[in-house]
Amino acid sequence: MRTHFRHGVFAAALTAGTLLAVSGTQTAEAEVNSSRDHLVVYDNNIENMLPASCADGYLYDRFITYLKKQPVSPDIFTVQQISDIGQLNAFTRRLSDELPGTYAGKVAIAEPGSMGYTSTCGKMKNQQTNAVIYRSDRLVYEDATRWRSDAPSNPEKGTGECRNLTPTKTSQDRVHNIAVRLHDKLADKDVTIASIHWPTGTWHGPDCAGENISEANQAVDRLGGTLRIVAGDTNATTGRAGWWNKARGYGFRDPISEKCGGRVCTKADNTFGAHRIDFLLAKGGGGFTGVGTVTEAMTGGKYSQHRAVTARVKY
Structure with a gap:
């Protein structure tokens, strides 16, 4: 039996339900x-x-407790808006301590620039980037590629061609994406995983969603692998700038869409307010099982502004 520890600023966890049994059966x-x-x-x-002191009611311990109640722990966990390399290292230590398996991660930018926030949480909220976390006892790191998401060249007015978002007011390092290729020792196959965060509506990012899925597709294709996964916060619903249809054209499948039976799903599948803007897409594989959106009812309360999505992705 693994001994469980707590790290850093995380509060005591609350009892969570499970994806397979929303009613609360453990x-x-x-x-x-x-x-x-x-x-x-x-x-x-x-x-x-x-x-908890500055999370506006969101408590991520609830999600960790939820993971501990699932039949199997994650092999891959893509995350967005993580603070920096220090928070990534603390998080992978906690996952290794509290879940079966050992975890490692690769971050898009080790020390992101300031977001310009005046948050009472200081640096923790003021720095944001993206990362790929993986079970290092099964998956071995091979290579990585990084790239920056696009917005209109005049992002505040929403005019001009789609170009890398580099506004002067804030760093926006949260739009710096990362893809890694891993070798699966158990399956003896390579898998490439991208963690993406596209610009928000403040910078008219959804207008460039079509360009951003093209660049994400190019990134995972550069690294190759039997299975290629793009996951993250698009800040764009499936109908914006034709991005979702383009993804389908590239060969990506959307497990939530396949579960709900269409491009537009019910509110139970929304991931941010009234919208579905967080996606897990895969190509080159054989389909999905265990597909779900992790709602607050499953975790015993709010754990992030965004709901997680999950699937068992077949080779």
Whole structure:
């Protein structure tokens, strides 16, 4: 039995339900995924995992407790708006301590620039970037590529061609994406995973969603692999700038869409307010099982502004 520890600013966890039993029935403690046929993948914009004192009611411990109640722990966990390399290292230590398996991660930018916030949480909220976390006892790091998301060349007015978002008022390092190629020792196959965060409506980012999915597709294709996954916060619904249809044209499948039966799903599948803007897309694989959006009812309360999405992605 693994001994569990707590790290840093995280508050005491609340009891969580499970994805398989929303009513609150508890499962046994998680085990590692021992199947050669699929990877257990999660994506979540973790909003810097702020402490309860400045998280506006969001408590990320709830999500960790939820993961501990699932039948198997994640093989891959893409995260957005993580603070910096220090927070990533603390988070992977906590996952290694509290879940079966050991975890490592790669971050887009080790020390992101200032977002210009006056948050009482200071640096934790003021720095934001993206990362890919993986089960290092199964998956071995091979290579990575990084690129910056696009917005109109005049992002405040929303005019001009789609170009890398580099506004002078804030760093916007949260739009710096990362993709990594990993070798799956159990399946003896390579998998490439991208963690993306596209610009918000403040910078008219959704207008460039079509260009951003093209660049994400190019990034994972550069690294190759039997299975290629793009996951993250698009800040764009499926109908904006034709991006979702372009993704389908590139061969990506959307497990939430396949579960709900269409491009537009019910509000139970929304990930941010009244919108579905967080996605887990995969191509080159054999489909999905265990597909779900992790609602607050499953975790015993709010854990982030964004709901996580998950699927077992088949090779």
